[in-house]
Amino acid sequence: MQYSLIIPAHDEADNLPPLLGEIRDLPESHRPIEIILVDDASRDRTAPLVADMIAADPTLRLVRLPARSGQSAAMLAGVRAARADWVATIDADGENDPADLPRLVDLALASGADLIGGLRQGRKSSWSKQMASRLANDVRRNVLKDECSDSACGLKLFRRAMLLQLPAFNGMHRFLPALVQIAGGQTRFIAVNDRPRRHGRSHYGNLGRAAQGLVDLWGVLWLKRRSLAKAVRAAKEGP
Template sequence: MRQLSVVVPVHNERDNILPLIDEIVTALRGRADFEIVYVDDLSRDDTLAVLAEARARTPELRVVRHLAQSGQSTAIRTGVKAARGDWIATLDGDGQNDPADIPKLLVLRDGSPADVKLFAGWRVHRQDSGSKRYASRIANAIRRRLLRDDTPDTGCGIKLFERAAFLDLPYFDHMHRYLPALMQRAGWQVRSVPVNHRARGAGSSKYNNLNRALVGIADLRGVAWLIRRSRRTAVEEL
């Protein structure tokens, strides 16, 4: 097993692929045993062709493609299942997350107790529109009050987590927005880490405030139900 797999889900991000891959390689080559797993969620542009070009020059790169568009959570899970690393770092494919933060997360992991299984990025200085930041503040406040996950920013794309712990979580669409609460439900600890955040380099966002809100209401109720119905038991082997 490799030490680290960097999983990047993408849909129609052809202009952001090569710059982001170059940044990941610059941040990690010589510092960690790593691979990069891009998951193409059936892009309609030439994302796949650009990834093929990148793979020819980047030995750490692997490419997985969905045969039906399935959304970001499914793409992340596809990448994690395909990954060969014991630990996973995720990045959004739009380039707003800074790969230079990954080594910092690895250092924090190495200095943390073994029961901390998720290091979640916290966009202290978000480079998004005012309406997007406002909607996010409201959504985060509601989520924290309902789920009590003590996490300031669950929507940040850069995260570091243990692969086995992630695959043990219940899977559902949009689950990537609730990883702190789901990890805590499983009995693990979570740390929020301030990270860099950048303006989108090219292309456009695949979401708007309305569709985020509509799916968020149902998801919050579902995650809250999961938490209420959870039960953990200590186990020993005789």
């Protein structure tokens, strides 16, 4: 399978070189045909660092957002720029393990699903962040019935055309499994490795993220209840 790999990044200059090195070390059969680094208005050397690396790596591309727009906007900008029919995403902080990408590809080929999502095992983040994440995932799963215990995991693989037809909003990256299901797509999930952040600290606070997540949750629930996807899929031609 040929796929594009998108890395949304904000102030991750110290984490990118080792992450890109790990991606290049993937087996050739499962290596992305291109790596799209989407710089979300970083204030550090992220953009010039990647620009320098492009000369030595023709598969590396740089997309820049002029103002800080968030992970969902960075993801969408990368998806729109991608050349492959399949797109994978991975966090820039090194917490996701590129070695899991081949397993996502193999599951997509075997299952025919439209989205393969990672489920992080052995979380290495702080206790407070883990508890906030577990609570948010439990609430979301019970409300939306998306059967996903870790929708915010940055490691995902999906059909580009499927994602481009989804409603775009700030925070949508945390609801991709439910949004794909609402659009009539199939989802599958697989356990993936979780690692500690190499450098720097998280750009997200637990309280602010939880508050915004609740607002988004009710919006996605409204969308699920009002969706016409099932009716359209059931339509048949002829008498």
